[in-house]
Amino acid sequence: MAREVWITGYGLLCPLGETPAAWFDALAAPARWRQSLDAEACAPFPIHPIRDYALERQVPKPGDQRAMGPLMQYGAYAAGLALEMAGLKGDAALLQQTHLIAASCAGERDWELDRQILAKLDTVNDRGAFLNRQLSDGLRPTLFLAQLPNLFAGNISIIHGVSGSSRTFMGEEAAGVDALRVALRRCAAGQGDIFLVGAAYNAARPDIHQQYHAGAILMTGDWRPLWRRTDSGICLGSSGAFLVVEARERAERRGAKPRARLLAVESERTARKPGAAAKVAEREFARLLPLLKAGSLAVLSGASGRGSITAEEREFLAAIAGDTGLPVRGTAAALGHAMECAPLQNLVLAAAALERGALFPPLDPAEPVEAEFDGRVGQILVTSWGHSKGEGMVLVEAIDG
Amino acid sequence: MADGTNKPIAVTGIGMITSLGVGVAENWRRLAAGESGIHRIARFPIEGLRTTIAGSVDFMGDGPITIPSHSYAMADRALAEALAMAGMSDQEFPGELVLAAPPIEHDWASRRDLSARLGCGESSPYSLGRALSPPPPELAPFYEDFLNGTLGDRLAEKYRVSGSPITLTTACASGATTIQLGVEAIRRGDAPAALAVATDGSISEETLIRFSLLSALSSKNEPPAKASRPFSKNRDGFVMAEGAAALVLEDPDHAKARGAAILGYVRGIGEAADTFHRTRSHPNGQAIIRSMQGAIEDAGLRPEDVGYINAHGTGTPENDKMEHFGIVNVFGADGARKVAVSSNKSMVGHCLTAAGTVEAAFTILSLRDGVLPPTINYEIPDPAIPLDVVPNQARKQKVEFALSNSFGFGGQNVSLVFGAA
Numbered sequence: 001m002a003r004e005v006w007i008t009g010y011g012l013l014c015p016l017g018e019t020p021a022a023w024f025d026a027l028a029a030p031a032r033w034r035q036s037l038d039a040e041a042c043a044p045f046p047i048h049p050i051r052d053y054a055l056e057r058q059v060p061k062p063g064d065q066r067a068m069g070p071l072m073q074y075g076a077y078a079a080g081l082a083l084e085m086a087g088l089k090g091d092a093a094l095l096q097q098t099h100l101i102a103a104s105c106a107g108e109r110d111w112e113l114d115r116q117i118l119a120k121l122d123t124v125n126d127r128g129a130f131l132n133r134q135l136s137d138g139l140r141p142t143l144f145l146a147q148l149p150n151l152f153a154g155n156i157s158i159i160h161g162v163s164g165s166s167r168t169f170m171g172e173e174a175a176g177v178d179a180l181r182v183a184l185r186r187c188a189a190g191q192g193d194i195f196l197v198g199a200a201y202n203a204a205r206p207d208i209h210q211q212y213h214a215g216a217i218l219m220t221g222d223w224r225p226l227w228r229r230t231d232s233g234i235c236l237g238s239s240g241a242f243l244v245v246e247a248r249e250r251a252e253r254r255g256a257k258p259r260a261r262l263l264a265v266e267s268e269r270t271a272r273k274p275g276a277a278a279k280v281a282e283r284e285f286a287r288l289l290p291l292l293k294a295g296s297l298a299v300l301s302g303a304s305g306r307g308s309i310t311a312e313e314r315e316f317l318a319a320i321a322g323d324t325g326l327p328v329r330g331t332a333a334a335l336g337h338a339m340e341c342a343p344l345q346n347l348v349l350a351a352a353a354l355e356r357g358a359l360f361p362p363l364d365p366a367e368p369v370e371a372e373f374d375g376r377v378g379q380i381l382v383t384s385w386g387h388s389k390g391e392g393m394v395l396v397e398a399i400d401g
Numbered sequence: 402m403a404d405g406t407n408k409p410i411a412v413t414g415i416g417m418i419t420s421l422g423v424g425v426a427e428n429w430r431r432l433a434a435g436e437s438g439i440h441r442i443a444r445f446p447i448e449g450l451r452t453t454i455a456g457s458v459d460f461m462g463d464g465p466i467t468i469p470s471h472s473y474a475m476a477d478r479a480l481a482e483a484l485a486m487a488g489m490s491d492q493e494f495p496g497e498l499v500l501a502a503p504p505i506e507h508d509w510a511s512r513r514d515l516s517a518r519l520g521c522g523e524s525s526p527y528s529l530g531r532a533l534s535p536p537p538p539e540l541a542p543f544y545e546d547f548l549n550g551t552l553g554d555r556l557a558e559k560y561r562v563s564g565s566p567i568t569l570t571t572a573c574a575s576g577a578t579t580i581q582l583g584v585e586a587i588r589r590g591d592a593p594a595a596l597a598v599a600t601d602g603s604i605s606e607e608t609l610i611r612f613s614l615l616s617a618l619s620s621k622n623e624p625p626a627k628a629s630r631p632f633s634k635n636r637d638g639f640v641m642a643e644g645a646a647a648l649v650l651e652d653p654d655h656a657k658a659r660g661a662a663i664l665g666y667v668r669g670i671g672e673a674a675d676t677f678h679r680t681r682s683h684p685n686g687q688a689i690i691r692s693m694q695g696a697i698e699d700a701g702l703r704p705e706d707v708g709y710i711n712a713h714g715t716g717t718p719e720n721d722k723m724e725h726f727g728i729v730n731v732f733g734a735d736g737a738r739k740v741a742v743s744s745n746k747s748m749v750g751h752c753l754t755a756a757g758t759v760e761a762a763f764t765i766l767s768l769r770d771g772v773l774p775p776t777i778n779y780e781i782p783d784p785a786i787p788l789d790v791v792p793n794q795a796r797k798q799k800v801e802f803a804l805s806n807s808f809g810f811g812g813q814n815v816s817l818v819f820g821a822a
Binding site for chain 1: 445446447448449450451502504505506507509512513515516517519521527535536538540541542543544545547548549550551553554557558563564565566567568569570571572575578582585586588589590591606607610611613614615672673674675676677678679680688809810811812813
């Protein structure tokens with residue numbers, strides 16, 4: 001018999017701030033969330049960066065701070081927020097039973113060293129010997145250890161004392177969904193009681209801009225509404241998002257407050273021939289149908305902004321909405337697209353919205369799927385159509401829903 | 402583990418590639434003969450390097466090597482062999498794919514090439530201020546081939562694996578983690594089977610220099626085959642290596658119903674994370690002790706039931722000392738002296754991301770054939786590590802249960818218990 005699974009803590013550090021009040025105040029005011037865009041920092045690519053936050057509040061030791069680049073710092077900070085809310089922070093006995101599943105890409109490279117090497121690489125006679133010498137002299141262990149994606153989770157274990165286990169998934173949006181899927185299924189099946197699940201993303205990375213630009217997927221020039229972009233339509237956003245996923249019986253035993261109920265996580269892949277992703281989404285949605293409660297459902301979409309793929313998702317959402325006016329919010333419009341972290345970020349926003357019982361206004365009022373919704377939101381479907389591959393859905397509901 | 406069920410899971414197919422060669426038969430023959438796959442590096446110039454040897458895989462014929470292309474070529478071959486052995490080649494695979502892969506990054510040749518073709522300019526190679534927009538379509542492989550999800554996606558497509566493929570890293574424990582995830586999924590009834598595959602084709606000047614700067618690598622370059630010396634007094638580090646291995650994991654009832662031959666069983670899984678340091682385990686050894694104990698308990702066994710330990714055995718001064726400490730804590734001082742412990746890494750080197758699966762495969766073969774592979778280059782025993790390391794020559798010995806350890810940089814520790822068929 002599958003066990004009921006709760007979300008007992010969440011933490012999100014994003015371009016709109018780090019508290020539910022900050023997120024929802026900004027999401028309700030287009031002038032506010034548009035300010036999160038920075039067109040200059042990584043020109044010609046606009047990004048949604050994380051601005052000021054007090055890292056030392058969750059990562060007090062300078063040695064720990066130095067051991068991480070921004071990617072891992074965002075993650076460690078958000079993990080601390082989630083553990084704090086769940087009442088796990090500092091509880092060594094519980095943390096030893098907490099299983100960590102993170103989704104991350106590699107951390108930041110030493111770009112200055114890369115620049116120095118690339119500037120000279122074509123001018124030297126013996127490239128191999130030059131490279132060996134430059135790397136041997138220039139690489140610094142503190143920096144390259146922060147590139148290892150397994151140390152994303154490793155640093156969280158060290159900083160917050162999470163020691164049940166530690167697994168890091170890689171692979172863009174699907175990695176975030178699968179981290180949640182594995183946590184939910186293990187928790188429901190009794191393969192562990194408490195899971196810390198999360199991800200982070202740093203949008204301000206020249207190496208990633210270069211790689212993605214080779215695929216022509218990044219937005220350049222003037223900002224455009226999310227649902228109406230070309231294939232060069234992704235505007236990246238920085239984020240750190242973590243959740244504590246816990247068996248209800250375990251949470252009740254320790255008196256932890258539930259924030260939302262995690263009902264289902266679906267994830268699949270397809271080769272993305274025309275219409276194939278929509279077929280996968282239809283199949284996933286059909287499996288969730290028996291769990292849905294009419295009238296109180298909203299959708300937080302992880303649409304990336306890559307035009308043709310986002311358009312396919314919009315058509316699917318319009319079809320399931322039918323005449324009911326299903327309220328959809330494409331959050332990347334306000335927060336940017338955070339790759340591995342996007343589904344986690346949307347799930348944190350969903351849990352917080354369910355606690356408040358209210359959804360935020362449409363981010364794109366001209367887009368029909370972003371219907372107005374003034375009622376009490378009782379369930380939220382988080383969608384994740386990977387910008388390249390992977391289709392996922394997460395269903396979460398209010399505890400009193 | 403709090404599993405509803407601790408059901409043993411059958412292994413019905415194995416595929417592998419290491420520096421010893423392609424395929425299970427060749428690898429097992431050479432490993433049992435105590436041969437080394439370690440050699441001088443020829444992939445890139447070694448001028449000025451402290452370490453000039455590795456267990457690189459140089460016979461895949463996959464052209465200019467990038468991390469994703471080489472890692473894919475090896476994973477592909479290992480999966481094809483494992484599925485053929487399991488008799489599941491020409492069908493949709495009834496379960497998910499769990500892949501351990503190295504983090505994907507542009508190598509220096511790709512980085513240089515891409516910067517030049519994007520016209521980024523010599524003085525500021527990442528500067529895209531004047532970059533072409535839109536970029537020419539032929540640059541797309543610099544994007545798609547280097548996404549972290551692409552390897553798993555292509556393998557899932559080729560081998561018709563259902564569900565969403567998972568790609569993971571837990572450093573040097575990664576391979577063992579794939580087996581864990583597969584076993585968990587089958588035990589909870591998600592699917593009757595799972596494919597666990599791990600691959601690592603990441604030897605480059607930069608990865609080698611990184612480990613060298615951490616003082617993790619052996620620099621006993623002459624002769625290469627003698628460099629990897631786990632548990633020896635004069636051990637001075639591990640030898641980087643490449644490889645891939647794949648296991649077909651299957652619910653035993655499902656395997657029997659279709660008449661598949663069972664090669665061995667995964668009986669128990671255990672893991673624990675360290676919270677001490679980014680490259681060292683806590684001096685109290687708690688995480689590796691919990692990891693081994695967890696696997697043995699999950700298998701429903703006592704330490705004295707375990708007849709062989711396929712050690713993590715990297716050959717670094719620190720690992721081998723801590724692994725011995727952990728074994729003594731779990732097995733007792735007497736038990737630790739009795740149990741046979743050997744390190745495949747003395748011969749194939751450290752396959753990093755792939756090591757856990759490569760060593761799991763060798764462990765199953767050890768149980769199947771009653772042959773314990775040796776720890777070679779064991780000439781000067783370390784008196785602080787009084788273990789039966791199966792020195793220098795394989796031993797014929799029937800064992801019913803074996804433990805395989807994988808301990809990663811960054812504190813990820815996984816132990817697996819295997820049982821004979």
